[in-house]
Amino acid sequence: MTVITIAIVDDHPLFREGVSRSLSEIDDFVVVGEGASADDAVTLAASQRPDVLLLDVSMPGGGINAISEIVVGSPQTKVLMLTASEDVDPIIASLRRGAAGYVVKGIGSCGLAEAIRTVVRGSKYISPTMRAKVEQSLLDRPASLTPRETEVMELVAEGLTNKHIARRLNLQEKTIKHHMTEILLKLGASNRTEAAIRWCQSA
Numbered sequence: 001m002t003v004i005t006i007a008i009v010d011d012h013p014l015f016r017e018g019v020s021r022s023l024s025e026i027d028d029f030v031v032v033g034e035g036a037s038a039d040d041a042v043t044l045a046a047s048q049r050p051d052v053l054l055l056d057v058s059m060p061g062g063g064i065n066a067i068s069e070i071v072v073g074s075p076q077t078k079v080l081m082l083t084a085s086e087d088v089d090p091i092i093a094s095l096r097r098g099a100a101g102y103v104v105k106g107i108g109s110c111g112l113a114e115a116i117r118t119v120v121r122g123s124k125y126i127s128p129t130m131r132a133k134v135e136q137s138l139l140d141r142p143a144s145l146t147p148r149e150t151e152v153m154e155l156v157a158e159g160l161t162n163k164h165i166a167r168r169l170n171l172q173e174k175t176i177k178h179h180m181t182e183i184l185l186k187l188g189a190s191n192r193t194e195a196a197i198r199w200c201q202s203a
Contacts, residue, residue: 001028004120007050009035010082011059015105019054019082022109029113038066045074052116055099057083057090064093071098075174078119082112088133091126096182101125145186145199152179157196 006023008031010016016034023029033044038061045053053070057063067079078100083090091102100119103112104127118125126134145153148169155165162180166173180192189195 003028003030004052004116005030005032005048005050006052006054006116007031007033007035007041007044007048008054008082009037009041009044009059009063010054010056011036012056019112023112023116026109026113029116037061038063041066042069042073045070045077049074050077051120052078052080052100054080054082057081057085057094064090064097067094067097067099071178072174075177080115080119080125086130088130091130091134092185095124096185098178098181102130103127104130145183149179149183149186152176153183153196153199156180156183156192157199 006029008016008020008023010019013036016036020031020034024031032048032050035041035044037059041053041055041063044050055063055066063081063083070077070079079094079098081091081094081099081102082105083102084105086104094102101115101124103115103125107115107127115125115127151169152165155168160168162173162176165171166176169176180195184190184192184195187195187198189198
């Protein structure tokens with residue numbers, strides 16, 4: 001049995017303890033740490049290296065503000081936002097900074113377990129009730145790539161892998177992966193091939 005390690009960061013102790021208790025009852029889940037602030041999240045990610053870090057949006061320091069540092073400092077950790085907010089903007093902001101998913105509080109333990117397993121497998125997860133809103137919002141927003149993202153897309157269109165793009169641009173491969181996450185979201189694409197096609201069509 002492969003164990004999935006989890007850290008939970010939320011500034012509401014009762015909620016945090018309840019989530020921790022529920023997840024600990026699942027055989028292959030192990031809760032390795034808890035925190036209540038953005039600083040706690042960064043520290044836990046660096047010290048415990050959990051497979052998944054459940055992170056609230058509204059907390060001291062701002063949950064979204066911690067995502068980028070966690071993604072860069074602990075790239076093996078999947079950040080799964082767990083929040084009461086159903087606003088689209090925080091969801092998109094979270095995903096663009098590198099979060100692997102977004103779960104709305106009120107989800108049952110089985111649903112949360114499914115979300116955790118989904119992001120561990122390397123896929124994105126957005127609560128079903130929010131998915132359509134997010135997709136529509138992304139379609140309504142013009143895709144505007146930064147100069148660096150444009151450089152990356154030019155090389156993707158040439159067929160280069162992330163590793164080769166990193167070498168060409170003298171960047172780390174995890175930085176290229178971060179740019180690709182942002183590009184996929186902006187272009188509304190599910191993979192790099194689809195992104196290249198959409199980008200070439202709009203160029």
